[in-house]
Amino acid sequence: MNYKNNYKHLFVWIFTLLSIQGRLLDLSKCEPQGVKLSLGDNYDKDQFYINYNKTQSNPHDYTITYFTELNCTQNYIIIYGLKGQQLKITPNITMFKQEIDSSGDPKTITRNQTFQIYVYEYQVNLDPSKFQPDQLIAYSCFYKDQTSTKYEEKGQFQFFHHDRNKMFDKEFKLIWMADFDMNESLVPKYYKRRFGYDNLKIIKKFISDGRDKFVSIIGGGDYAYELNDDSGQRGANFLKDTEFLFSSIPFTSVAGNHELWYNMSYYKYLFRNPSYQYTQSDYYTLSFGNLIMIGLNTNRFAFDSKNKFIGMEQPFFNQMLDWLNKTLNWASQNYQWIVVYSHQNIHCFEDYPKSSCYGRQDIVAPLENLLVQYRVDIYICGHIHAYERVHPLYKGKKQFEENDQCKGKNCSIYRSTKAPVYVIDGTSGTNHYFPQDSGYKGSDEFTVTSDASLGFSIITVKNDTHLLFEHYTSDSMKVFDTFYIEKQPFNLGDDYQNDKLNEYIILLIAIIIFLIILLLIYLRRREKLKQEGKYNDQVALVQ
Numbered sequence: 001m002n003y004k005n006n007y008k009h010l011f012v013w014i015f016t017l018l019s020i021q022g023r024l025l026d027l028s029k030c031e032p033q034g035v036k037l038s039l040g041d042n043y044d045k046d047q048f049y050i051n052y053n054k055t056q057s058n059p060h061d062y063t064i065t066y067f068t069e070l071n072c073t074q075n076y077i078i079i080y081g082l083k084g085q086q087l088k089i090t091p092n093i094t095m096f097k098q099e100i101d102s103s104g105d106p107k108t109i110t111r112n113q114t115f116q117i118y119v120y121e122y123q124v125n126l127d128p129s130k131f132q133p134d135q136l137i138a139y140s141c142f143y144k145d146q147t148s149t150k151y152e153e154k155g156q157f158q159f160f161h162h163d164r165n166k167m168f169d170k171e172f173k174l175i176w177m178a179d180f181d182m183n184e185s186l187v188p189k190y191y192k193r194r195f196g197y198d199n200l201k202i203i204k205k206f207i208s209d210g211r212d213k214f215v216s217i218i219g220g221g222d223y224a225y226e227l228n229d230d231s232g233q234r235g236a237n238f239l240k241d242t243e244f245l246f247s248s249i250p251f252t253s254v255a256g257n258h259e260l261w262y263n264m265s266y267y268k269y270l271f272r273n274p275s276y277q278y279t280q281s282d283y284y285t286l287s288f289g290n291l292i293m294i295g296l297n298t299n300r301f302a303f304d305s306k307n308k309f310i311g312m313e314q315p316f317f318n319q320m321l322d323w324l325n326k327t328l329n330w331a332s333q334n335y336q337w338i339v340v341y342s343h344q345n346i347h348c349f350e351d352y353p354k355s356s357c358y359g360r361q362d363i364v365a366p367l368e369n370l371l372v373q374y375r376v377d378i379y380i381c382g383h384i385h386a387y388e389r390v391h392p393l394y395k396g397k398k399q400f401e402e403n404d405q406c407k408g409k410n411c412s413i414y415r416s417t418k419a420p421v422y423v424i425d426g427t428s429g430t431n432h433y434f435p436q437d438s439g440y441k442g443s444d445e446f447t448v449t450s451d452a453s454l455g456f457s458i459i460t461v462k463n464d465t466h467l468l469f470e471h472y473t474s475d476s477m478k479v480f481d482t483f484y485i486e487k488q489p490f491n492l493g494d495d496y497q498n499d500k501l502n503e504y505i506i507l508l509i510a511i512i513i514f515l516i517i518l519l520l521i522y523l524r525r526r527e528k529l530k531q532e533g534k535y536n537d538q539v540a541l542v543q
C-alpha cells in the first residue's frame, strides 16, 4: 500500500459520491411539483355549439398538471380503477420562461432573474366501462431523469369521479374561493398566521366528510400575490403549497388583476380549464346537470403609454361578449340555473376610500346587459377582500319581487328575479389588505350584509326548484349568510312549452274521441243485449 494508491481510491470515492449526488439532483429536478387536478373539456358542453367545427378537441374529463425544473420526457402518470384497471398517460410538455422585468417601482422589483420551468399536461378521459363513475379514483405520478434506470413514484392522489349523467337528480356542491396567497401575515395582531394556507386546510377537512357531494373548487382570481414575484418562485411555492388540496378535488379558475404581469402568461401556462386550447382559460362553461357555470376573464385591461388604466383590452372584450351572448342564449333554453363568475365585480358598495369597486360602470355595462337579458341567477366575483351580498339590481332599481321570506335586508328566498344576485367574496386569505375586523355598511337599499373575516362560499343545487348559496366564515365554520333562489320546475323554453301544450290538446281530443267511441259501442251492445235478452226470455218461456 502506498500513498499514491490511497489517493487513487480517494479520488474514485469522491467521484462516485459526486456523480451519485449529481444523479439525485437531476432526479429531484424531474420530481413533479404542484400537482393539480382540473375539469376537462367534457364539462364544457358549450364547445360543441361554438368551437366544435373549428378544431376537433380531444375529449377528456380531467386535466392533471404539474411542473419540474428539467424537461423529463419519460415522466408519466397512472390512473387506477377499483378492479385493478390501469390507464397510463404520457404528457404534453411545454416550457415556461419568465424574463427579467425592471419596470415598476425599483424598491419592489422582485423579478430580477429569469425563471424557467417545464409544465406537464395530462388529459384524462375515463372510459365508464373501465372506470366506474361515482367512485374514488386514484392516480400516481412516475418520474425519472435521463440516466436513472428506475422510476420514482409520487402519489397516490385520490379524487371523487362524479357521474355527470346523475347530476340532474342529485344534490351537489361547488366551493368558491378567491384572493388568497400562502404568505405569513405581517399584521402584528395576526403575526405570521398563514391565512390562505389555513383556509385550504379548513376546506380540506370540510369536504372530506362529503366527497361525493363536492364537484369542484372554483378559484376567483388573484393567486399568490403574485405568481411572478421573487423571480417566479412565489408562484412555484404557491403551487407546491396548494398541492395537498388541488391534487384531490378539481380546481377550476379565472384570472384576476394580479395575474396581469407578462400578459397573464404565468397563469395561462400553469392553470387549466375546459376549452383551454381555444381560449386559454379566458372563458368557458362548466355543465353540471341543470346548472351551467360560466367563467370569464374580466381583467384583460388596456393601459395607455403612461401605464394608466383606460379600459378593457379590445378586441378581446367584444369577442368574449359575443361568445357570451350566444352562450347565454343557448344556456337559457337548456339549463334551470345559470351562474356567471369572474374576478372583477360589477356591483359592490365597499366604502373604503380607495375603493376597488368599479368606478367605471360604462365599461362593464355591455356585460351587465347580457346578465340581465338572459336572467342569470347569480354573478360571483372576488377582488374585494370581503364578503358582500347585493340584491338584484339594474340601473339603480331593485329587480325582484319582495315576498314573505324576502323583505329588505331580511331576505332568504328570491323569487322572480330580473337581474342576478351579486355576490362579492374575496375572503380566502391574503396578507395583501386583509383582514379587516368587520364588514362595511354598504348601500342601505342594496347591500344585504357584509363581512371581512376569513371565509369561502358554497353553491348547492338542491333540486330542480331550489339553488342554495352559503357563505362560511372559516374560523368558526358558521354560515354567515345564506339564501335560496326558488323557481318553477324547469321547462325547456317557450317553444318547447307550446309544443307540449299542443301535444296535450291532441291527446285530450284523442281521449275524448276514444271515450265517445266506447260509449257508442256500449250503447249498441246494450241495445243488442236487450234484444237478445227479449229473445232469450221468449225461449225460456217456450221451454
Ligand SMILES: *[C@@H]1O[C@H](CO)[C@@H](O)[C@H](O)[C@H]1NC(C)=O
Pocket (backbone or CB within 6 Å): 048, 049, 050, 052, 053
Ligand atoms: C358544424 O358544421 C356543420 C356543417 O358545416 C353544421 O351542420 C353543424 O351545425 C355545425 N356544428 C356546430 C356545432 O356548429
Ligand SMILES: *[C@@H]1O[C@H](CO)[C@@H](O)[C@H](O)[C@H]1NC(C)=O
Pocket (backbone or CB within 6 Å): 092, 093, 094
Ligand atoms: C400541447 O400543448 C401545446 C401548448 O399548450 C398545444 O399547442 C398543443 O396542441 C398540445 N398538444 C397536444 C397533443 O395536446
Ligand SMILES: *[C@@H]1O[C@H](CO)[C@@H](O)[C@H](O)[C@H]1NC(C)=O
Pocket (backbone or CB within 6 Å): 071, 073, 093, 094, 095
Ligand atoms: C423536451 O425534450 C425532447 C427530447 O429532447 C424534445 O423533443 C422536446 O422539444 C423538449 N420539450 C421542450 C418543451 O423543450
Ligand SMILES: *[C@@H]1O[C@H](CO)[C@@H](O)[C@H](O)[C@H]1NC(C)=O
Pocket (backbone or CB within 6 Å): 109, 110, 112, 113
Ligand atoms: C434580486 O432581488 C433580490 C431581492 O430584492 C435580491 O436578494 C437578489 O440578490 C437580487 N438578485 C440579483 C441577481 O440581482
Ligand SMILES: *[C@@H]1O[C@H](CO)[C@@H](O)[C@H](O)[C@H]1NC(C)=O
Pocket (backbone or CB within 6 Å): 183, 184, 186, 225, 431, 432
Ligand atoms: C409574501 O412573502 C414573501 C416572502 O416569501 C415576501 O417577500 C412578500 O413581501 C410577502 N408578500 C406580502 C404581500 O406580504
Ligand SMILES: *[C@@H]1O[C@H](CO)[C@@H](O)[C@H](O)[C@H]1NC(C)=O
Pocket (backbone or CB within 6 Å): 263, 280
Ligand atoms: C397577450 O396574450 C394574448 C393571448 O392570450 C395575445 O393575443 C396577445 O397578442 C398578447 N399580447 C402581447 C402584448 O403579447
Ligand SMILES: *[C@@H]1O[C@H](CO)[C@@H](O)[C@H](O)[C@H]1NC(C)=O
Pocket (backbone or CB within 6 Å): 321, 322, 325, 326, 366, 369, 370
Ligand atoms: C346578442 O345577439 C343578438 C343576436 O343574436 C343581438 O341582436 C344583440 O344585439 C346581441 N347583444 C349584445 C349585447 O351583443
Ligand SMILES: *[C@@H]1O[C@H](CO)[C@@H](O)[C@H](O)[C@H]1NC(C)=O
Pocket (backbone or CB within 6 Å): 404, 405, 406, 410
Ligand atoms: C325575517 O323574516 C323571517 C320570515 O322569513 C322572520 O321569521 C324573522 O323574524 C325576520 N327577521 C327579522 C330580523 O325581521
Ligand SMILES: *[C@@H]1O[C@H](CO)[C@@H](O)[C@H](O)[C@H]1NC(C)=O
Pocket (backbone or CB within 6 Å): 462, 463, 464, 465, 466
Ligand atoms: C327542493 O329543495 C328544497 C330546499 O331543500 C325543499 O324545500 C324542497 O322540498 C325540495 N323539493 C323537492 C321536490 O324535493
